[in-house]
Amino acid sequence: MRRLLTLLLLLPCAALSQGTATIQPQITVEAPTEDVIVGQSAMVRIKVLVPTFMPSPPVFPSLEQENLLVRLPERASGPVSESVSGETWSGVQRSYRVYPLVAGQIDLGIADMTVTFADPETNTPTQVSAQLSPITINAVVPEGAASLNPLIIATGFELDQEIEGATEMQAGDAITRRLTARITGTSPILVPELIPENQDTLLRSYPKEPRLTETEDRGTLSGQRTDEVVYLAQGGGQTQLPPVSIQWYNLTTNAVETVEVPGVDLALTAPKTDPLTTDKLIEYAFWAGLAAFVTWAFMRWGTPRFRQWKDARRQAFQASPEYALTQLRHALQAHDLSGTYSALEIWKLRCSDPQGYKALEEQLERIGAARYSSETIQVTSDWSAAISTLNGLKGAHQDRTQPLPPLNP
CATH class of the missing domain: 2.60.40 (Immunoglobulin-like)
Known part of the structure; x- marks a missing residue:
């Protein structure tokens, strides 16, 4: 069984002319009322009739949506004519084959379509935008x-x-x-x-x-x-x-x-591996022996030389003015007055042209006077001042025992 839905569009429409057209297109929708098996086709038809003629074809909806295949059969659109109130109306019918892909009720929604026809009184093209009533299809799965x-x-x-x-x-x-x-x-x-x-x-x-x-x-x-x-x-x-x-x-x-x-x-x-031949064994033994010899030679001669070089580097640094300056800083931070005087003298000996040490010596004299005075005097600020003075020391950091040779001997 199929039902025939006839829609008489009586709502106002947008017209291309200023005519007072009172006759509207007649649109009918034919859809199946019986259940449709999932994956099988159902035919939906939309028919548009007008009292005159259509200067341009109507714009039909696509009906496409999720879980629904829509196909237009061969000759999907064709002319039709029917008698309406004793008069012959002509128009176009569009056929759709729809294939539900899931079970349940499928609502094709409220579709819009546009129809252009000649005004019965003036023959002026009149355009109407019409809304179709909802179309539903019930898809089922065999038991x-x-x-x-x-x-x-x-x-x-x-x-x-x-x-x-x-x-x-x-x-x-x-x-x-x-x-x-x-x-x-x-x-x-x-x-x-x-x-x-x-x-x-x-x-x-x-x-x-x-x-x-x-x-x-x-x-x-x-x-x-x-x-x-x-x-x-x-x-x-x-x-x-x-x-x-x-x-x-x-x-x-x-x-x-x-x-x-x-x-x-x-x-x-599995991937093939090359067999272990006598030549391969000899080659592996040679490289293993060479590696062992190199390791032994390094341990025998290289290690002592490396240690000598490392000791020489350490001794050279300990004899440098930079090291003496570091020791001087440590003595000041430890508030060691005797150690500070000793480190200062060593630094002066190692610098070719020490500068700024007079101010530091004055700071140390004040610290010594405060330490051995019978009066209780706070000397913490004097130590901080001495450290600040140390930061301003400048000197030529080169060993006086190893001067650079003259450019033109």
Whole structure:
């Protein structure tokens, strides 16, 4: 059974002319009232009639939405004419084939369309924007197919397998698995992924994008899906490309059937290693002996020389004015008056031209006077002043015992 929804558009419209057109286009929508099986087609028709003629074709809605395939059949639009109130009205009818992809009520929404027709009095083109009433379709799953996941309902389903490459493989060899599903009675987009994801560490998989083709014959969709994966051997051992089994519901027999392809056993050989020959053993022994000799020679002669060089570097630094300046700073920070005087004298001896030490000596004299005075005097600030004076010391930091040679002897 089908219902006929007739919409008489009496709302104001936007007209291209200033005429007072009181006659509006008549739009009817025809949609199925019976249940539609998921993946099967249902016909929806929209018919537009006007009392005159249409200078330009009407703009029909697309009806496309999620979980719904919409196809326009061959000669989807055509002229029509009917008698309305004793007069002949002419117009256009658009047919849609819709295929619900999930079960449940599918609401096609409130669609808009635009109609342009000649005003009956002036023949001036008048444009009307009309809103269709909601269109709903109820999609169902046959009782026997309710447990299928994924849901495949068709009149025919086949699964073929192709293998390219040898099943006895060396590490680095490749083999290609190609599965093709051919389906009749519905769209191939309902066919799920055919090749399961690889979980084997002996193989590295490189899947390609699936290829889908679709055909239509008098409203009946058919097509195929091809999945292809290239496997690269990673090591040695026995493994298998797993079998594939898919259940589907046959609308012809009203029963669940199964298509399957067998698994593919693979024998993988680990990477070959070169045999250990006598020449290789001699070569390895030579390099091992050479490495041992170099290590022994370094320990025998290199280590003492390195220690001598390190000791010489340390002694040279300890004899430098920089080291003496460091010792002087440590003595000041420790408030060691005797150590400070000793370090200051050493620094003066090691600098070719010491400068600024007079101020430091004055600070030290005040500290000594305060320390040995019978009066209790706070000398902490004097030590801080001495450290500040030390920071301003300048001198030529070169050893007086090792002067630079003259440029022109």
